[in-house]
Amino acid sequence: MNNKNFLSILIIISLFTAIFSANKIYNKIKLHLYGDSIEIITEKKDINTNSEKPNQTNTQESKENKEEIVEKDKLPQTANNIENEKKNTEKSVKALKKTFEYQNKKAKKVMLTGSFLKWKEKAMKNKNGKWTAEEYILPGNYFYHFIVDGKKTLDPNAPKTPMGESLVEVK
Numbered sequence: 257m258n259n260k261n262f263l264s265i266l267i268i269i270s271l272f273t274a275i276f277s278a279n280k281i282y283n284k285i286k287l288h289l290y291g292d293s294i295e296i297i298t299e300k301k302d303i304n305t306n307s308e309k310p311n312q313t314n315t316q317e318s319k320e321n322k323e324e325i326v327e328k329d330k331l332p333q334t335a336n337n338i339e340n341e342k343k344n345t346e347k348s349v350k351a352l353k354k355t356f357e358y359q360n361k362k363a364k365k366v367m368l369t370g371s372f373l374k375w376k377e378k379a380m381k382n383k384n385g386k387w388t389a390e391e392y393i394l395p396g397n398y399f400y401h402f403i404v405d406g407k408k409t410l411d412p413n414a415p416k417t418p419m420g421e422s423l424v425e426v427k
Contacts, residue, residue: 370400
């Protein structure tokens with residue numbers, strides 16, 4: 257009787273351990289495949305000044321800040337963005353313009369893809385062998401790579417990840 261109880265307890269513990277491990281592995285694969293960012297940093301910036309009579313420089317700065325805020329509908333909706341939007345309804349998040357460049361005079365077609373684009377491909381523009389693309393991205397760290405004439409190519413000027421992607425940090 258003791259052996260049966262010990263064996264059933266051991267099976268239950270092994271089952272829970274297997275489920276826990278599978279869940280951890282699934283979450284890491286999901287992060288890589290579905291392109292969620294590693295980290296999203298949000299800042300709360302007060303656009304309106306609290307002074308009764310705002311001076312001209314404060315009004316001008318306020319207008320500049322309002323122009324820099326990108327509408328939320330234009331931002332890529334990753335799981336982290338949606339979660340942050342729910343938690344921080346008062347915080348305004350600014351997407352920053354990031355220019356991606358790739359040098360290759362022989363390339364016929366270069367595409368940019370990354371977690372900030374939900375791994376959709378975006379065509380890059382060619383000017384004398386210098387391929388460029390501009391994207392508005394929320395602050396954080398993101399994976400990306402180029403597709404040069406149908407082949408995945410890492411950015412030679414960016415840090416590499418162990419998963420075989422280039423890494424961009426947007427501050």
